[in-house]
Amino acid sequence: METIAVYYSPLEATRIIAYVGLGLAHHMAIIYTNSAGQSFGVSSGPSIQSTQQTPPNALRALVSMANNMPSDFGTLVSDPHNNTPFVKSMMDDYYTQDYQGNKFPYSTVAEGPDLSAKWQVIVKTYAAIGRLHLTYSPTSQNSNSMAGEALRRAGLRVPFSITARFAPAAFTHLPAHKCELRQPAMPRCQDAD
Amino acid sequence: MLAALLAFTLLTANAQPRLDLRENTIVILADDTIPAKGLRATLDENLHDVLVDNLMDKFHAMNAAGQGIFQHDVSPLIRAYFPPGQPFAETVRILREQDLGTLTKFKGMQDPAGGTMYVAKFNLMNGMFSEVYVVLNFDFEGETEAGMTLKKATAMLRGGNM
Numbered sequence: 100m101e102t103i104a105v106y107y108s109p110l111e112a113t114r115i116i117a118y119v120g121l122g123l124a125h126h127m128a129i130i131y132t133n134s135a136g137q138s139f140g141v142s143s144g145p146s147i148q149s150t151q152q153t154p155p156n157a158l159r160a161l162v163s164m165a166n167n168m169p170s171d172f173g174t175l176v177s178d179p180h181n182n183t184p185f186v187k188s189m190m191d192d193y194y195t196q197d198y199q200g201n202k203f204p205y206s207t208v209a210e211g212p213d214l215s216a217k218w219q220v221i222v223k224t225y226a227a228i229g230r231l232h233l234t235y236s237p238t239s240q241n242s243n244s245m246a247g248e249a250l251r252r253a254g255l256r257v258p259f260s261i262t263a264r265f266a267p268a269a270f271t272h273l274p275a276h277k278c279e280l281r282q283p284a285m286p287r288c289q290d291a292d
Numbered sequence: 293m294l295a296a297l298l299a300f301t302l303l304t305a306n307a308q309p310r311l312d313l314r315e316n317t318i319v320i321l322a323d324d325t326i327p328a329k330g331l332r333a334t335l336d337e338n339l340h341d342v343l344v345d346n347l348m349d350k351f352h353a354m355n356a357a358g359q360g361i362f363q364h365d366v367s368p369l370i371r372a373y374f375p376p377g378q379p380f381a382e383t384v385r386i387l388r389e390q391d392l393g394t395l396t397k398f399k400g401m402q403d404p405a406g407g408t409m410y411v412a413k414f415n416l417m418n419g420m421f422s423e424v425y426v427v428l429n430f431d432f433e434g435e436t437e438a439g440m441t442l443k444k445a446t447a448m449l450r451g452g453n454m
Contacts, residue, residue: 108452110421110422110423110452110453110454111418111423124454125454126452126453126454142362143360144360144361144362144422144451144453145360145422145453146355146358146359146360147355147358148351148355148360148361148417148422148424148451148453149351149352149355149417149424150419151419152419152420152421152422153420154420157420157421172421173355173358173360174358176358176359176360178360178362179359179362180362180363186401187401188400188401189400189401189403190398190400190401190403190409190411190429191363191448192400193362193363193448193450196400198411198413198425198427198450199396199398199399199400199411200398200399200400200401200411201399237420237421237422237453237454238421238454241453241454242453242454243454266454267454268454
């Protein structure tokens with residue numbers, strides 16, 4: 100049996116959000132485990148991580164997003180290790196556990212004898228969105244947005260249940276192709292870019 | 293989401309990224325009256341700064357390249373601190389004195405070809421929306437911590453973000 104699951108890594112840096120009742124913010128990574136027990140992951144993030152982490156910068160990123168310009172945090176980039184096989188719980192597994200080996204919370208979104216086609220859609224969506232150099236906005240267009248978009252395009256639900264965790268911007272829709280970027284209102288398209 | 297952002301603004305108006313770097317200036321005087329222990333501590337302090345400076349250089353180079361930070365092997369930068377054969381207690385001492393985290397036993401899957409795996413972590417940047425840190429992995433051989441010696445140490449630069 101194969102599975103596709105969303106793992107939620109908590110961001111200790113966002114503990115302030117917990118104080119206002121939203122819980123710790125989480126980063127979503129999608130993990131596919133095939134029938135042989137081999138796992139593959141996808142993740143994404145900002146191209147620049149040394150930016151001053153201030154509310155004004157986060158607000159400016161919202162403006163940059165409206166103009167589709169890189170923000171102070173840069174653009175939304177795909178992890179270059181995406182779709183590289185790994186073994187869960189080993190020391191170099193940074194998708195499903197913290198550095199000490201404590202499991203992250205997760206939500207299984209698909210289970211079946213062969214999920215390879217859905218996984219390929221997820222991998223291709225991550226690569227396609229990464230090529231568009233979309234604005235990175237920590238609160239509104241981020242790695243969780245990419246995860247949500249990839250899940251939807253693969254025909255899977257974005258977890259929103261008691262098992263899911265607070266993941267800002269997971270329901271933001273993103274374009275994955277230039278034609279969608281040019282005409283956001285048009286149905287999904289796949290141009291040759 | 294906007295409400296959360298406004299809450300950030302109100303509650304953390306002066307928030308800045310916290311860089312876990314000890315800002316100090318090393319001054320070694322030509323004075324043979326400096327106690328041996330004090331001189332050694334001063335030199336150790338300098339080693340910490342060299343290590344963190346090298347890691348920050350790597351961090352900034354990756355930002356300049358716009359490639360994002362996910363997981364990157366930076367083992368060559370820490371090898372001089374943790375050579376093979378180093379006693380367990382010496383590794384603990386260096387971590388403590390150099391402010392490089394606390395050694396704990398790894399709870400995940402042990403490397404079948406390895407000994408006993410331990411980990412430590414220290415932050416390079418801890419901001420409101422993302423964090424950048426270094427994970428130190430230690431593979432020790434031996435039955436008890438008192439008798440363990442280091443087989444291999446590796447280091448991973450990792451980033452976390454929303």
